[in-house]
Amino acid sequence: MGLTAQSVKIESLKDIYEISKNEEQHVVALAGNPNTGKSTVFNYLTGLNQHTGNWPGKTVVSARGEFKYNNREYILVDLPGSYSLFTASKDEEVSRDFLCYGNYDAVVVVADATCLERNLNLVFQISQITNKLVLCINLIDEARKKNIVIDKEGLEKELNIPIVLTAARNGEGMEELKKKIEETALNEDERDESCILYFQQDSEKREKITEYNYNYAKELKGKYVKEDIKKLNRDKKIDDIVTSKIFGIPLMLSLLGLIFWITIQGANYPSQILSNILFGFHEKLNNFFVLLNVDNFIRGVLLDGVYLGLAWVVSVMLPPMAIFFPLFTLLEDLGYLPRVAFNLDHLFKKAGAHGKMCLSMCMGFGCNAAGVIGCRIIDSPRERLIAIVTNNLVPCNGRFPLIIVLSAAFFAYSGSLIDSIIPAISITILVLLGVFATLTVSFILSRTILKGVPSTFTLELPPYRAPQVGRIVYTSIIDRTIFVLFRAVVVAAPAGAITWLLANIYVGDASILVHMANFLDPLGKVIGLDGFILIAFIAGFPANEIVIPVLLMAYMSTGTLTDFESTESLRQILISYGWTPLTALNVMLFSLLHWPCSTTLWTIKKETGSLKWTFAAFLIPTTIAFGVCFITATIARLF
Amino acid sequence: MKLSDINVGEIVKVKNNTAQDSLKERFLALGLTKGADVEVLRKGPKNNLTVYRIRGAMIALRNEESRLIEVY
Numbered sequence: 001m002g003l004t005a006q007s008v009k010i011e012s013l014k015d016i017y018e019i020s021k022n023e024e025q026h027v028v029a030l031a032g033n034p035n036t037g038k039s040t041v042f043n044y045l046t047g048l049n050q051h052t053g054n055w056p057g058k059t060v061v062s063a064r065g066e067f068k069y070n071n072r073e074y075i076l077v078d079l080p081g082s083y084s085l086f087t088a089s090k091d092e093e094v095s096r097d098f099l100c101y102g103n104y105d106a107v108v109v110v111a112d113a114t115c116l117e118r119n120l121n122l123v124f125q126i127s128q129i130t131n132k133l134v135l136c137i138n139l140i141d142e143a144r145k146k147n148i149v150i151d152k153e154g155l156e157k158e159l160n161i162p163i164v165l166t167a168a169r170n171g172e173g174m175e176e177l178k179k180k181i182e183e184t185a186l187n188e189d190e191r192d193e194s195c196i197l198y199f200q201q202d203s204e205k206r207e208k209i210t211e212y213n214y215n216y217a218k219e220l221k222g223k224y225v226k227e228d229i230k231k232l233n234r235d236k237k238i239d240d241i242v243t244s245k246i247f248g249i250p251l252m253l254s255l256l257g258l259i260f261w262i263t264i265q266g267a268n269y270p271s272q273i274l275s276n277i278l279f280g281f282h283e284k285l286n287n288f289f290v291l292l293n294v295d296n297f298i299r300g301v302l303l304d305g306v307y308l309g310l311a312w313v314v315s316v317m318l319p320p321m322a323i324f325f326p327l328f329t330l331l332e333d334l335g336y337l338p339r340v341a342f343n344l345d346h347l348f349k350k351a352g353a354h355g356k357m358c359l360s361m362c363m364g365f366g367c368n369a370a371g372v373i374g375c376r377i378i379d380s381p382r383e384r385l386i387a388i389v390t391n392n393l394v395p396c397n398g399r400f401p402l403i404i405v406l407s408a409a410f411f412a413y414s415g416s417l418i419d420s421i422i423p424a425i426s427i428t429i430l431v432l433l434g435v436f437a438t439l440t441v442s443f444i445l446s447r448t449i450l451k452g453v454p455s456t457f458t459l460e461l462p463p464y465r466a467p468q469v470g471r472i473v474y475t476s477i478i479d480r481t482i483f484v485l486f487r488a489v490v491v492a493a494p495a496g497a498i499t500w501l502l503a504n505i506y507v508g509d510a511s512i513l514v515h516m517a518n519f520l521d522p523l524g525k526v527i528g529l530d531g532f533i534l535i536a537f538i539a540g541f542p543a544n545e546i547v548i549p550v551l552l553m554a555y556m557s558t559g560t561l562t563d564f565e566s567t568e569s570l571r572q573i574l575i576s577y578g579w580t581p582l583t584a585l586n587v588m589l590f591s592l593l594h595w596p597c598s599t600t601l602w603t604i605k606k607e608t609g610s611l612k613w614t615f616a617a618f619l620i621p622t623t624i625a626f627g628v629c630f631i632t633a634t635i636a637r638l639f
Numbered sequence: 640m641k642l643s644d645i646n647v648g649e650i651v652k653v654k655n656n657t658a659q660d661s662l663k664e665r666f667l668a669l670g671l672t673k674g675a676d677v678e679v680l681r682k683g684p685k686n687n688l689t690v691y692r693i694r695g696a697m698i699a700l701r702n703e704e705s706r707l708i709e710v711y
Contacts, residue, residue, distance in 0.1 A: 084668030087661060118670050118694040203663070207656070211672040214694065221695075235697070236680060245684050342699050346687035349701070355688075379661075456662045456704050458669060461690060461697040 010101065010196075016056050017102040019064070025073045026185040027103055031095055031126060032110035033119050034081035035462035037138045039063075040168040041110050042078045045178070060094045061376070069178040074185070077104065083118075085125045085199055086206050089379050099129050100196045105185040106132045108177070113143035113150060113165070114463055116225055120217035121210065123159075129195040132187055133161045134180045141167035142465055147228030155224045169468055235463050239339070243461075248343040253428060255336075259327045261424035264404050267319035274315035282307060300504060301497050305553070309496020312549035313488040320401040321484055326476040328365055333467035337362050341459060348454075351439040352446025354383035355457050361387075361438065364394035368596055369603040371396075376607075380455040386445050388604055389617045390438045392596040393624075395431065397480075398487075398544035403427050403588045405548065409571040410584035426588075434592050437624055484545070491543040499539065499550050503557030513554055527626055528586035528633030530578065537590065542598050547591065582636045586629045593625035642677065643689070643706035650678045651710040658707040670694035671708060 019027045032038040042050070046065025055062045063078040079098055080091035099107065109126055111119035116137065127133055137150060156163045162180045166173035201209075241247050282303060289299045331337065341358040348355050356377050364371030368391050375387040395403065407426040412419035446452065502513040510518075517531030524530040536551035552570075555577050574584070595618050596604070605614040645651055653675045656666050670693050671677070678692040688699045 084664070087664040087668050089661070115695045118696050121668070121670065206664070207667060207672070210667040211674070214670050214672045214675065217694075239681065239690070239697075243681065243683055243690070245682070248684060342683055342688055342690075345683065345699075345701070346685040349687060355701075456658075456665075456701070458665055458704065459688070459699040461699060463697075 013097055013101045014103075017098045019075055019077060019103055021075055021103075025075055026105040027075045027077060028181055028185065029077045029079055029098060029102060029104040029107045030110065031079045031099065031107055031122065032081060032136075033083055033112065033115075033122060035460060036081070036110045036112040036119065037168055038081060038110040039078065041108070041136060041138060041166070041174075041177075042076060044168045044171065044174055046076055055094055058090065058094060060090050061373075062094075067178075069182055072182065074181065077102070082122065084121060084210070086210065096199055097196075099126060100199075104132075105189070106134060106181055108134045108136050108181060110136045110138050112463075113137045113140045114146060114148060116150070117214075117217045117221040120220060121213045123161075124213045124216065125199075127159075127161065128198050129191065131161075131190045132184050134177070134184050135159070135161055135163045136166055136177055137163060138166050138168055139465070140165045141170065141172065142463065146231040146234065147226075148231075149226040151224040151226075155220065158220065158224070169471075238464055239461065242336070242339050243342050248339075252340055252343060253432075255331070256431065257424050257428045259324065259331075260404075260427045261421060262327060263320050263324045264408065264423050265420060266323045267401075267404070270319040270322075271315055274319065275311070278311035278315050282311065297504075301500055304557075305497040305500025306493045307496075308553060309492045309499070309546065309549050310488050312552065313484070313492040313545050316405060316548060317398070317401045317545045318481065318484045320404055321397045322477050322480045324400070325366060325397060325480045326473045328362075329472050329476050330467050330469065332362075333465065333472060335462045335464045338459060338461050342461060345459070347439055348442070351442040352450075352452070352454055353386050353439070353442040354378045354380060354455065355459060357383065357387040357390075357442075360391060361394045361435070364391045364396060366397055368392050368394070368396045368600040372600060372603045372607055380452075382446075382450050382452045383455060385608065385613060386442045386450055388607060389445070389613065389620060390441050392600060392617065392621050393434045393438045393441070393593065395434060395592050396544065398597070399591050400427060402544070402548050402591050403430055405567065405570065406584045406588055409567045409574070410579075410581050430588060430592050433589075437593060441620060441624070487543050487545055492546045492549060495539055495542070495546050495550055496553065499553045500557065503554060511557070513557065517554070526633065527590070527629035528582055528636065529590065529629065530583075532577070533583075533587060533590075537594060540597070541595070544591070544597050582633065586632055589632065590625050590629050593621055593628060595622045595625075640710050641706040642679075642691075642700075642708040642710050643702045645679050645710065647679050647681060647689075650676055652676060653708060654711045655709040656707070657709060658704070662704065662707070666708065669696070669698055677708075677710065 021027060030038060030042055042063065042065065045067045047067070049067065050063060050065030052061055052063045054060065060080055065076045065078075067074050067076060077098070079095040082089070082092040082095045085092060085096040085099070107126055107130060109123050111123065123135055143150065150165065152163050152165055162184065164173050164177045164180050166177055168174060242251060285307065286299070286303055289303065337359055340362065341355055344358050345355040348357055359377060360371050360374040363374035371391040371394065372388050375384050375391065378384040378387055404423055404427060407423040411426060412422035499513070502516070503511050505512050507515060513535070516535055519531065520534045521531035524534045532551060532554045535554060536547045539550045540547035552573065555573065601614055601618060604617045605611065608614065640651070642651070653671055653673055655673070656663055656671060658666055675694065680690040680692055680697065682689050683699065688701055689705060690697055690699045
């Protein structure tokens with residue numbers, strides 16, 4: 001065979017999909033439809049031994065992990081979820097090419113036990129490529145709840161591939177899965193080298209094949225799966241309310257408000273304890289340093305700069321994050337987020353954006369950088385750009401503790417139960433404002449520089465699933481705590497040191513910080529803020545978590561106060577520096593709407609590959625933030 | 640008849656898939672092949688999206704998409 005274009009292409013594809021391994025290791029590919037619990041299977045098998053990256057030259061995520069079984073080592077490659085290998089999305093192309101050219105020893109196809117008919121199509125397609133196939137019918141616990149009975153032996157005999165029934169989230173069947181993987185991986189490989197041709201047939205033939213596959217799937221389901229119609233309609237009944245025309249949106253808003261309320265209420269107490277401990281320790285450290293006769297300047301940098309910076313981030317920012325994040329993950333696990341996309345699709349359509357943008361926005365609540373990466377679920381480049389550029393208008397985990405603290409301090413300080421609802425309501429309103437800004441920007445973009453009609457989309461509403469409360473709470477709290485502590489050390493500590501230095505090195509009659517604040521003050525005043533606040537937001541560029549800590553440190557360095565005890569004392573401090581409810585409102589608005597943090601911008605650059613769009617993602621929110629704050633400040637001045 | 644014209648609660652069979660290119664492939668991948676049963680489950684806010692039961696899964700489509708499926 002000569003060096004034809006085809007053979008060169010195949011060689012290069014083989015390079016891309018060659019998983020590097022040593023001789024004793026076996027490569028196992030994990031394929032399956034979206035929403036089958038594939039990642040739960042992946043997590044169960046690999047535990048903490050996993051790493052994510054991109055496929056070479058593609059913006060498709062590649063997650064890999066390792067596990068051991070019977071003293072053999074396995075590399076597990078998680079392929080992107082796909083319905084079929086015939087379609088043209090980037091994700092499905094990667095799955096197809098890996099299955100055709102990759103150097104795997106076994107493929108595990110994860111299927112949803114409650115929706116076997118649809119999942120079998122992919123199984124049939126993969127069985128055209130290789131005989132080294134294990135069918136993992138997952139979510140068997142959910143199937144049992146719905147009285148779905150699967151005749152595993154019958155199906156196994158008919159399909160002639162090993163089948164394992166699993167419930168990955170509680171470990172059921174996972175040992176058997178490992179055993180089947182071992183048996184299959186050690187089998188002789190009978191891969192069809194020309195299998196790619198099967199997937200490149202003309203459209204008409206592919207339609208015929210799919211039709212045949214689905215008819216066969218339906219026949220198999222009739223023979224080997226028993227369903228209970230009554231139970232099957234459970235999800236339908238829930239959806240009658242959750243996605244109803246009347247209750248859908250109000251229910252969504254109440255849920256959001258409830259989550260914020262729980263976050264605020266729940267964060268109060270641990271916040272107080274943490275600040276008591278940390279600030280109490282500050283005093284002891286201070287005495288200790290005095291005892292050791294440490295130079296005043298060094299003591300200032302270390303204790304009043306680094307230590308207080310850390311203490312503020314941990315005590316004020318950590319508790320709300322550690323509560324909000326698991327609550328939100330709970331909704332995600334339940335299967336609620338696609339319903340949100342369903343309820344809001346008409347708005348996104350009007351704005352010229354993609355219906356799935358709602359999902360990337362939801363991810364933005366956790367972290368905007370994650371939200372920007374999440375925009376990959378949108379295939380159309382035009383709509384993906386809109387989603388990326390606007391993602392920052394959803395407040396992330398690093399920003400809403402600021403909103404929570406300020407709204408509690410300025411709009412609900414009497415401490416009664418009714419007052420506890422006010423911050424929750426004001427945050428909900430702010431979030432809605434962010435959504436409104438997102439839709440407006442999308443609307444303008446899709447009618448100017450990003451012209452086009454909304455592209456087609458299909459949205460699957462996966463079955464509701466009982467979330468594993470314990471595991472979510474545990475892992476997301478650990479996750480958040482480590483994440484925040486890491487950011488506190490990497491960002492808040494140096495920021496604290498720098499702020500302290502700027503506040504204590506004098507040039508002429510004032511510190512550098514005061515000079516900077518005086519310089520920015522006129523600009524700040526125009527939009528209802530002040531110079532110090534603007535400095536704090538600029539300092540917060542690496543991480544929004546440190547805006548409030550830097551601000552307090554900057555203020556206090558010019559006065560005598562050193563302690564932060566409660567929201568009431570925060571209010572007193574801020575009022576003594578000339579804050580009014582308008583200042584608080586504008587700081588909240590500015591935080592919601594201003595430029596993305598450096599991590600998010602860097603991610604945007606990576607995802608779009610364009611400096612121009614990265615700059616747009618900086619400029620658009622910044623303009624809105626200045627504009628909106630200018631308007632509220634001007635209106636306030638008029639009255 | 641088009642799938643978009645079918646009322647909530649009815650079950651129909653797919654006659655023809657007139658979508659083009661990637662949308663056509665997506666429809667097929669979801670199981671909207673000739674002869675497939677489709678149940679119309681519910682309309683969403685502003686009648687924009689409709690939920691269908693296709694091959695045991697719940698799939699929401701806009702009218703722009705569902706009118707490309709001919710049913711009987």
